[in-house]
Amino acid sequence: MGKPGNLRVFIDGFIADTLERCTRCGRCYEACPMTPYAEHLKEAAAPAVVSDLLEVLRGRAASEQALDWIRVCTQSASCIDACPEGINAMLMLRVGRIAALGSLGGARRLEGRDDPLFFRRITAFAETQLTPDELARWRR
Numbered sequence: 001m002g003k004p005g006n007l008r009v010f011i012d013g014f015i016a017d018t019l020e021r022c023t024r025c026g027r028c029y030e031a032c033p034m035t036p037y038a039e040h041l042k043e044a045a046a047p048a049v050v051s052d053l054l055e056v057l058r059g060r061a062a063s064e065q066a067l068d069w070i071r072v073c074t075q076s077a078s079c080i081d082a083c084p085e086g087i088n089a090m091l092m093l094r095v096g097r098i099a100a101l102g103s104l105g106g107a108r109r110l111e112g113r114d115d116p117l118f119f120r121r122i123t124a125f126a127e128t129q130l131t132p133d134e135l136a137r138w139r140r
């Protein structure tokens with residue numbers, strides 16, 4: 001098997017860092033303006049939904065709540081400033097989507113178009129979302 005590309009290395013690093021630092025406080029979820037539009041999030045508790053999303057990042061089974069949050073994300077970025085740990089929660093959702101689509105090697109849990117440009121789009125997206133330090137590490 002070949003050496004993983006820089007983007008995969010960055011995503012794996014982002015997942016590991018998020019799993020280590022996220023306290024599941026739920027503030028990113030509470031700041032999200034889209035949750036009222038999700039079918040399975042009406043009675044959801046913020047820490048539980050975040051915990052479920054972290055399971056998706058781990059490549060484990062995804063709850064309907066976690067999938068719904070991923071589905072309704074419009075990248076408003078409201079979650080980013082809400083995180084007291086400095087985690088880019090919008091990127092956390094985006095990586096969750098990649099994982100749920102099966103693009104990180106796990107089972108596919110979310111329907112999506114097969115898109116040969118998927119990773120090119122993610123690359124362009126990532127370049128607009130990363131801090132200068134993150135960008136420098138990613139390009140190393």
Ligand code: SF4
Binds near residue numbers: 021024086
């Ligand atoms: S706000 Fe930050 S620490 Fe709190 S649940 Fe969201 S990502 Fe985790």
